[in-house]
Amino acid sequence: MGSHRTVSKSRPAxxxxxxxxxxxxxxxxxTKDQFVALLNDAGVTDAQKHKLxxxxxxxxxxxxxxxxxxxxxxxxxxxxxxxxx
Numbered sequence: 001m002g003s004h005r006t007v008s009k010s011r012p013a014x015x016x017x018x019x020x021x022x023x024x025x026x027x028x029x030x031t032k033d034q035f036v037a038l039l040n041d042a043g044v045t046d047a048q049k050h051k052l053x054x055x056x057x058x059x060x061x062x063x064x065x066x067x068x069x070x071x072x073x074x075x076x077x078x079x080x081x082x083x084x085x
Contacts, residue, residue, distance in 0.1 A: 032071040050085075057085035 030038075039049060056064040064085070068078045 030071070032068075032073050035071055053081060053085040057082055 036049075044052075053064070056067070061082070065078060065082065068081060073081070
């Protein structure tokens with residue numbers, strides 16, 4: 001009679017301080033019109049929207065452009081928005 005050993009298929013232990021596994025973040029797409037409607041429904045005024053664009057452009061210009069692209073804003077409109085922000 002032989003003994004049966006159960007082999008554990010657990011993951012190896014992580015070293016202390018190791019980062020958790022990276023997960024890809026996928027954001028669902030919304031349109032510019034949907035986003036503007038959301039801001040309007042939240043009570044954001046045109047002046048506040050302009051200030052938001054200005055702060056976004058000043059503090060994070062590349063991210064501002066990427067966000068506008070993500071919303072599907074045409075390149076010429078992006079240039080205009082950024083120029084007036």
